[in-house]
Structure formats: structure tokens, C-alpha cells
Amino acid sequence: MLQLSTNLTQEEIKDLVAIVYDDAVNLRRLFHENPELGFEEYHTLSVIKKYLTDLGIEVKTGIAKTGLVGILHGKEKGPVIALRADMDALPIQENTGTSFASKKSGVMHACGHDMHMAMLLGAANALSQVREKISGTIKFIFQPAEEMLAGGKRMVEEDVLKNPDVDYIYGFHVWPELPIGQFGFKSGALMASMDSFEVSLKGKASHGAAPHQGIDAIVGSAQVITGLQSIISRETDPLDSVVITIGELKSGNGFNIVPESAVFKGTVRTINKESRQRVSQDFKRIIEGMANALRLEAKINYKSGYPITNNTEEFVDHASRLAEKLFGQNAVVHLEKPSMASEDFSFYLEHVPGAFIFLGVQDQAGGSHKLHNERFLPDEKAMKYGIGLFIALATNPFGTRGQAPSPTLN
Ligand SMILES: [Zn+2]
Ligand SMILES: [Zn+2]
Incomplete structure (x- = not known):
């Protein structure tokens, strides 16, 4: 039985988020300005590679063409936790009018994958600073071609879940149906x-x-x-x-x-x-x-x-408890119905347990545009919540497969 050994309090996690947030915003804008379609994410890949390498995180490329895996070993032994972000943009002409709009005609980050990557890099930055507080290994998965090209499937086929073998996996998707500051959790089928x-x-x-x-x-x-x-x-x-x-x-x-x-x-x-x-x-x-x-x-x-994005109940519970401890009861929304949209995160969940979580990005006016819309431009503040929960998940190991969840966030 693994001992849980996290030493991070809510305040420490929030302080870490504050330290890495500006970097994450800059990265998000850089990705947003330079969107790339599935399996063509070469610029994106080079940015991620440099950032992680500069943090002292071991990096492996040459997986699923433009994919990348970062590996961070904690001080203590523990499970291998995978955290995943997708990298690709969509063939949409951007119409947001923002100062960091796409520089590429007809290509746009309209599904929030720019924010998924920036949040995961923000978390990697934070975690690299508290390596001694991590029990186990964190695998940062940057996956190409989520949109229709099944990059997740190819990552699995090319053994992203092996060496070291992943015990469980988490990922976020920005979700315009939920306000900023809330997470959507659901056991079982989350997406079709x-x-x-x-x-x-x-x-x-x-x-x-x-x-x-x-x-x-x-x-x-x-x-x-x-x-x-x-x-x-x-x-x-x-x-x-x-x-x-x-x-x-x-x-x-x-x-x-x-x-x-x-x-x-x-x-x-x-x-x-x-x-x-x-x-x-x-x-x-x-x-x-x-x-x-x-x-x-x-x-x-x-x-x-x-496949169906099929969340594992214990891991949904684990993450929702951490979200509640970190951000309060209001941050946790238990979704009753699945979305009939689909996600290639489902391929990972066919091999290891884990959960895909929706991250609220609806702004105060309630007017965040829908995913895949030419005006979709979620507020960066939502990333604070995503980065925070990524850090909490990485520093509060569930244990190895089959163990009861016991989050110990102080
Ligand atoms: Zn999409
Ligand atoms: Zn997406």
C-alpha cells in the first residue's frame, strides 16, 4: 500500500498557480497566434519541447508524428500519473478580433486546445518546482490531431502508456456550458x-x-x-x-x-x-x-x-474531492447527462482508468461562444482552475490501480 505524502496546502497550490500563470497566458497566446492542424503541429511541438527542457523535465518526441511526452520523477515512489493535453487547431477562419488572433488564414484554435496545452505547461512548471513533494511519476502527454484524426489512438498504439506504465490518466476540456470557476464531473459515459x-x-x-x-x-x-x-x-x-x-x-x-x-x-x-x-x-x-x-x-x-469516453468512478470522485477542497463546493458540478459530442481521450480510457473533466469557460456575460465557432475565445482566467487542479492531481496520488481513493489535500 502506497503512503500518500503530499505536503502542499491549498494556499501553496494557489501560490504556485499565481507564479506560473503569466507564463501560461503567454504560452496560450503564442499557441493561439500560431495554430496548426492535426499531425502538422511542428511549431507547437518545438515550443513545448523547449519549455519542458528548460524546466529540467525529461522529454521524448517521435511519438505519433508530432506528439511529445514529458516525464517528471518525484522524490518518493508512487503511481505513474498521466496528464494529457491535445495540440491541434481547426480549419476555421478566426473572427474574434483579439490582439493575439490567428496569424494563419483559415486555421484557428477554436476548440480550446491552446488553453489545454498552456495549462499543462503551467502545471509542469509548478510541479518542477516542487519535485520533492511528488510521490510517483508525472507523465505530461501532448497529443496531436484530436480533431477527427484520432491522434490519441496513435499515441496509445505507439506505447505512450508504457515505459513507465501509466496507472491512470486525467485530462480537461474547456467547456462553454459551465461558468469559469466550475468543473463538470461525470462517472461512466461522459461523451459519446x-x-x-x-x-x-x-x-x-x-x-x-x-x-x-x-x-x-x-x-x-x-x-x-x-x-x-x-x-x-x-x-x-x-x-x-x-x-x-x-x-x-x-x-x-x-x-x-x-x-x-x-x-x-x-x-x-x-x-x-x-x-x-x-x-x-x-x-x-x-x-x-x-x-x-x-x-x-x-x-x-x-x-x-x-469510442465512448468512459470515466472511471473512483477517479472522478478523487478529482471532484480535490476540486472541492481547492476551490470550494461551488466549483464542483455533477453532470447528469453525457455530451453526444466525442473525444479521442476515450482511447486512453480503454487501456487505463481515469477521468476526462470539463473546465468551465463561460464568462460573466454568459456569452462565451460555442466550441468550433469562429468567435470562440475563452477567458484565460479559467486556466487558473485547470492548472490548480492539475497540480492537486499530480501531488495527491490515488495510489496504484484498485486502491481506494484517499485525497489528502490539507
Ligand atoms: Zn473540437
Ligand atoms: Zn477539443
Whole structure:
């Protein structure tokens, strides 16, 4: 049994946050000005590498192309705690008007990953100053390509969780639905799985005046698409949540021609493994059956994407207790419902326990724009809370896998 040996009080943690905060703000602005898309985060990587190296933290690169791992050994023995930030920006033209707006046309940090990195670097700075108060090893994971490219999956495949083997992992996402100063916690499914599909239906072209001589791919796809929604309305438990969205449909070349083919694309979201598996089968059954009935030939490409972000209860409790001790009862929000958005943090949670936590960034006017919006620009003050909780998590080890949580923040 590991002894918990933290010596940091709330005041000491808050003092540390105050010491590193300006640096974190500067880093956030630097990242924000220089956004890079998934697996192209070379400038970002060089900034992180230099910063951690200057702090005396061991750095490993060459993982998942543009990923990086920092390793900080504490004085005492203890678990290996991974703290993760994602690095990539989005293909969005920024429209915030801020002095540190993106210098790159059509690329923007519109999902807050600039703040995730700055908070983790702020925490790394603080922790490097109190190395003797750390029991165990802190692994700082900087992961590329969270947006759609599954950088987290590649990090896991390239053994980010090994050598030293990670006992558990934490990460934050800035969350505009919650005010600054609050954290959103939830055990179990926090975010949905995300699978995607492309379906092509092939019929036969004919003159628009002679539909009987063709096989209409537009009428067929309209019926198939409507039919798919019966998976939600008739085959899914009303108390479960599943989304099937078709976001793209293409067919036809002229108003008076029966089209030969139609292609539609979309996404499926679920919040439990059984539904995820079932829907993928129901989806194929309905399309194949209906296409057959309508004399269409169907080709289905169904791609498994991000898993459900499945938080481990004990680690959610551990983090929420630390947040409460550090920032008071009001800082802790227990979320009742998962988000149907998805996150590739889920890949880490398939291998080690841990928790993904939402960090409130809604400002006083209640007007923080939504994620992936061209005006999204969360207030940097929210980072104080994220850095503080990162420090608390790193200096209050849960113990090794399976042990009861016993946070001992003074
Ligand atoms: Zn995003
Ligand atoms: Zn994100």
C-alpha cells in the first residue's frame, strides 16, 4: 500500500498557480497566434519541447508524428500519473478580433486546445518546482490531431502508456456550458462514441418523364434515410440515447433526369457499447433490406471512430474531492447527462482508468461562444482552475490501480 505524502496546502497550490500563470497566458497566446492542424503541429511541438527542457523535465518526441511526452520523477515512489493535453487547431477562419488572433488564414484554435496545452505547461512548471513533494511519476502527454484524426489512438498504439506504465490518466476540456470557476464531473459515459458512414445507392438512369424505365436513386435514398431513423424511434430504448445524422447527400445532374446513383454520409453517436454494436448492425440490415426492396444496389462503408469516453468512478470522485477542497463546493458540478459530442481521450480510457473533466469557460456575460465557432475565445482566467487542479492531481496520488481513493489535500 502506497503512503500518500503530499505536503502542499491549498494556499501553496494557489501560490504556485499565481507564479506560473503569466507564463501560461503567454504560452496560450503564442499557441493561439500560431495554430496548426492535426499531425502538422511542428511549431507547437518545438515550443513545448523547449519549455519542458528548460524546466529540467525529461522529454521524448517521435511519438505519433508530432506528439511529445514529458516525464517528471518525484522524490518518493508512487503511481505513474498521466496528464494529457491535445495540440491541434481547426480549419476555421478566426473572427474574434483579439490582439493575439490567428496569424494563419483559415486555421484557428477554436476548440480550446491552446488553453489545454498552456495549462499543462503551467502545471509542469509548478510541479518542477516542487519535485520533492511528488510521490510517483508525472507523465505530461501532448497529443496531436484530436480533431477527427484520432491522434490519441496513435499515441496509445505507439506505447505512450508504457515505459513507465501509466496507472491512470486525467485530462480537461474547456467547456462553454459551465461558468469559469466550475468543473463538470461525470462517472461512466461522459461523451459519446463517434462512428461514420458513407452509403452509395445505385439504380438506373432514365428520362424524367419515364421513371418506370429507370430505378430512381433519389426516391430510394429518401426512403432509406427515413427508414434509418426507425432505429432511433422504434428499436432503441427510449431511455437510451442514439443519434444518426446524415450530413451530406449528393445525387442527380438535371431536373428532368431520373438519377442513377445517390451517395450519403453521416455519423452515429451512442453512449453505451451495446447500442454502438447493435446500431452498426441495424444500420446495415435496414439499408440492405430496403435497397433490395427498391431494386437498388447498396454499398456501405461503416467506419468505427472514437469510442465512448468512459470515466472511471473512483477517479472522478478523487478529482471532484480535490476540486472541492481547492476551490470550494461551488466549483464542483455533477453532470447528469453525457455530451453526444466525442473525444479521442476515450482511447486512453480503454487501456487505463481515469477521468476526462470539463473546465468551465463561460464568462460573466454568459456569452462565451460555442466550441468550433469562429468567435470562440475563452477567458484565460479559467486556466487558473485547470492548472490548480492539475497540480492537486499530480501531488495527491490515488495510489496504484484498485486502491481506494484517499485525497489528502490539507
Ligand atoms: Zn473540437
Ligand atoms: Zn477539443
